[in-house]
Amino acid sequence: MATTTVRTPAERWPELARIPHPPRRLPVLGDVIGSSLTTPVQDSLRIARELGPIFRRKIFGLEVVFVTGADLVTELADEKRFVKYVTNAVQSLRAVAGDGLFTAYGNEPNWQRAHDILAPAFTREAMVRYHPTMLAMAHRLMHVWDGHAQAGTPADVTGDTTKLTLETIAHTGFGYDFRSFERDEPHPFVTAMVDGLSAVIKLRVATLPLLGPVLARPIRRRFLAHRDYLNATVDDVIRERTAQGDTRTDDLLGLMLNTAQPATGERLDPLNIRYQVITFLVAGHETTSGALSFALYYLAKHPEVMARAQEEVDRVWGPDGDPGYEQVSKLRYVRRVLDEALRLWPTAPAFTRAARQDTVLGGKYPMRKGASALVLVPALHRDPSAWGEDVERFDPDRFLPERVRARPGHAFKPFGTGERACIGRQFALHEATLVLGLLLRRYNLHDHADYRLTVSERLTLMPEGFTLIPSRRKPTTPPAAPGTPEESTPAPAPTGCPVHHAP
Template sequence: MRNDWGGQSFPHPPGRLPIVGDGRGIDPSRPLHSMVGHAARLGEPIFEIQVFDQKFVFVASAELAAEMCDEQRFGKSLSPALEALRDFAGDGLFTARTEEPNWRLAHDLLRPAFTRAAMQSYHPIMLETLAELFAYWERLDGPVDVSRDMTKLTLETLARAALSRDFASFEGTEPHPFIAAMVTALTSSQRVATLSGAPGSRLALRRIRKRQQVAQDYVDELLDDIIAARRAEPPSEHDLLGIMLSAKHPETGEQLDDTNIRHQILTFLVAGHETTSGALSFVLYYLSRHPEALAAAHAEADEVLGGDRDAEPTFEQVARFRHLRRVLDEALRLWPTAPAFSRSPRETLTLSTGHVMRPQDWAIVLLPSVHRDQGVWGEDAEEFDPDRFLPENSRGRMPHSYKPWGTGERSCIGRQFAQHESMLVLARLLHRYEITGDPDYQLDIAERLTIVPKGFELRLTPRTPSAGPATEPVDPEPGTEPVDAGGACPFSGAQRDGADAAR
């Protein structure tokens, strides 16, 4: 993963030192904030951070990010953090290299898991799990820890939909041990990536990997037991695990082996629940700080669901929460929970900046900076404004300027699941409760490979919705309707730039 770019240099923060390079300007507990701060101060489309003998090159402008999202010229590369995460997640969909056979095989086999018919089968699971969260909340006194409880919810939902497995997340206040193991793995990967080029780091890396191995052993045993138990049952493709165990590639007849199935399960559990819980938490934070947006969300939930606070949205109704969808999009614009992705060219080329980039070179697209590019988002790009995503305001926006789900064929295969779950959860929660945040709380973000608000609490008060029946269905806005991909993955490389901008 050496990234010398043929000796080319880029703008960098002042004060670079011998050996440590720019490391003194990085907060090890908040590296993302450090990079976003450097991007804002430098004001350059591309810049570098030198840490010991490793060069990290960051893309901070929407225009250059769009250039690197050209699938004909660029593809996904693995950053040092993802390379380190391979020790934990192997060649799962998120950490696999595109040229690895298991990536293509798993991607093709799992397409049926995200069609419209599959999403309809997950809908009642999402409703049931959410009802359990509400019952759990009503047993508690005082405010709720939002990120903790959104993590419980999304892990439990995904485990039930993917594995038909109950993790008993609502039986106590502590999260399932899988969460602790996952956090250890993610933070360890981040630290390994940072220290791998440091002189004399061998002992520290050995200690980090030893702690990671404990988490690895626990997770491997847990998932291997689940796989073995399902192998002993009659074949069924009613969930993701069933598909992976029994499906054969339609052209080659190939199947995934049990080790790769474990990697894929782990990838879905880690990447799938962590990003969605963070997105829900950021949405609730911003709604608690913006009374007009919150009032509009309450009104929309009442309009669709009517006067019964126990009403549950049907599958078709989820697409009608248009204001909530804009709120979600705006929260993910400001804080994309998967905040970066890396790109390399398919062959040597010259960037619009004049730099020559070879296939072995990589750059990290820094999404919080790209999503705040004032040339695209205006002078108020730092402000929360869901109306940015109204169709009339999105029309004509630069393609690829909004990428919270990644890009191209390596974009999030489970995006449809995450969006549907998020809309359902937010609509039911806001229909049922008034939410009140601590006015003294300052947004604090926990950084792993994903990001999530830390220490954010809400007080929930039972709410009486506006009386009256739900309105008649209307056609959803473009880009918000459930996708029927006809058996194909709706979020593969065939994404439309216009849909990206019009959300």
Template sequence: MPAVRPPGPPGLPLLGSMLDLKRDPLGAYLAAQRDHGDVVRFSAGPPGLRARFYLVFSPEGVQQVLAGQAADFRKENAFYHEIRQSLGNGLLTAQDEDYVRQRRLVQPLFTKRRVDGYADAVATEAAALVERWAAVPDGVVEAADEMSRFALRAVARILFGADVEAAIDVVRTRFPVIGRYVRSRAISPLPLPRSWPTASNREGAAAQRELYRVCDDIIARRAGQRSDDLLGLLAEARGEDGEALDATELRDQVLIFLLAGHETTATSLTFALHLLGKHPEQQRRARAEVMSVLGDGRPPRAEDLAALPYLTMVLKEAMRLYPAAQTFGRRASRACTVDGVDIPAGADVLVSPYVTHRHPEHWEDPERFDPERFTPEREAGRHRYAWFPFGGGPRACIGQHFSMLESVLGLAALLRAFEIEAVDTEVPVASGITLEARGPVRIALTRLG
């Protein structure tokens, strides 16, 4: 069958779909899939500055972009450029030889055996969180803020060990500034040079300087010392020819790990708590499983992951409905065909877990919370790219086992200690660097035991 040019929303004569995308991009993508199919062309912006890009929604098309034809789709779009400018050329943004070299050096630090060794740090932070929540006077906490704090402290402890406190406050306050700055520049049809002294540029530059400073100070303080935390292991990592990461490369990797390692996990945990707080029967089942494994009160361990299959299913379903990487993009390096549709060279191509995870041909009643979708039998019968919160292909997330370990063990510790009820039953979401709650995600806690 010959390839065809894809349809797309008509938009407005002067601005195309710009207003819809600015107001609610995820809603616009869902509507586009419903009305126009699995490969959709968007146009947005005024004449002369109009951006045109393609959304690919079918699992088959996603597989082509991320895996089967991955060499034809590069991380060269405006979004990755802005992350690179703000947070350096780490594993998330590197290309070609830089990426191959970094992946070769870093991969041994993310094997299952190595990641399982990080479980103690997760358990330490989870225990501290339980103690803090137990002292909340009215028993109501804001899950998004709390999970961001927990996930950041866990990943920072794994990265920095004893230096964790030196980094927490700066990272916690500066990363959101960088996130807003990166997104505003990436979606602008004509971003001003970063050197111009606008309020936004000054704020973004100040946040970047503070993040660089705290990482550089810790790296300099460690020079010549051996340590067992992830920063120490990164500093000691060597390739086959003895190559190592220099101080700038170390900082770039640390910043990317801090970003990817805490925001994604925080999103998964926030919405897992929110969903369990709305669905008491699934919460009771998850807690019963946790108590059968951790009922003796001991800290959760890496080997407990295999004994918590239902809790893992809960988290996978939360990541289906609320994937942290709600949309991510590539740029076509040559003209090609995706899912039967022509894609021109140089076109920006986006895939959206948020939309594909709701694809009606692959998910029955897609808005319903149902952890049973992730039994081994049902997973085996589903297309590999119907669910892809960690991406896929050669650029799949290197930290996916760590994210699942942190999420399952952290959630297990909380369910053992508290019964949870959602205060905010409806939580609108928005697109940032990762998926964000647009409003509070409060949960009410009842202490158990």
């Protein structure tokens, strides 16, 4: 869908006035009272609690309609009526990621071309191939945490899981080693990514009249420096592969360099390959490290959950040895821990849908063709009509199969929706479940500082300043009770990310 002309929802919603907005709206400035430029997601989550399943916010002339109710999201997920909308924020990211899979407009040919070319990288066969590398990267992390366990010192959870997931996507996708665990500080690629994306957001604010252009100049200089570093790093990754004359097609980079779109015979151009590599390096590690960090936070805060998860790992995997690929999916409870953490804090907190044609949302909100609505995922995951009244309580058993079947089909959306949903969902879930299982089998996790959750909002959501002290434990090997539902019932696949790739 063409989205090159930016229009606010107010221009396309004929009855926008029927949708509530926060009180104390100011002329020109809009709904800025009580808002923070650094925590817009958490601000919107607070407003959602007050205003209900649909509301609107206006900041400096841009008005956005937010949807949080499961019934309304179910309608927005209908691919016949709605399509992904590239928001202003995502458009800003095109300065870094161009027409990569996440930032491409729906009508740009490189989106479908790249999706078709890369689909084989996310089949089950590919996941089996990546599994040993995921294990090797997890062992790098555990080597670091063994040092903390021996010394009784705190581990930087978010920093270490970010190193882990960056190395995992770099090795499995591109055959590249950033040597993150040999550094005390984050790899410069991560620093450039975080600071560069932060600069993109600041540049949007700096477009305001009067002082805007003055504020923008130093921000733009920093952004260009970060962007140039990202480009140079990715070009080195590509150059290292092409210099070897390597024609293999068993990872993301090999597929992009050496295969064509099956339907057309066309290949990705070099610039788009750079954009795709940046997209996967950024999105492929940020989201998973956040998911792992939130899961570890909740495990540390709920010792009874940690004990139950450890019992499962000990029983299913045994006391030692690396688990095989098939054994990871048998960790039913560990997976529920991960899903419940993603429910409360989905690391990708929003996606936006636009009407394909004139329609009516929820039987009462007329939308003209092109009108858009943003799904605020943390608020959707707290909709009492779908999740009950205790939505803030951490309860992995919400994801027992019978309770999943009883909920609306689109109440859980941590990976987006439709054909533009996360192509790497199975990769992320396998990696995160594997790593959680390995950490739980090896360590007890101690909340030594009585950490109070502070959620940082950058490209994704992430716990800020979160540390744990790991201590080595001796796994137990209790006898398995034959025929229990936990062992015999397949783990349910969460709704929300139907990825179109080969079976």
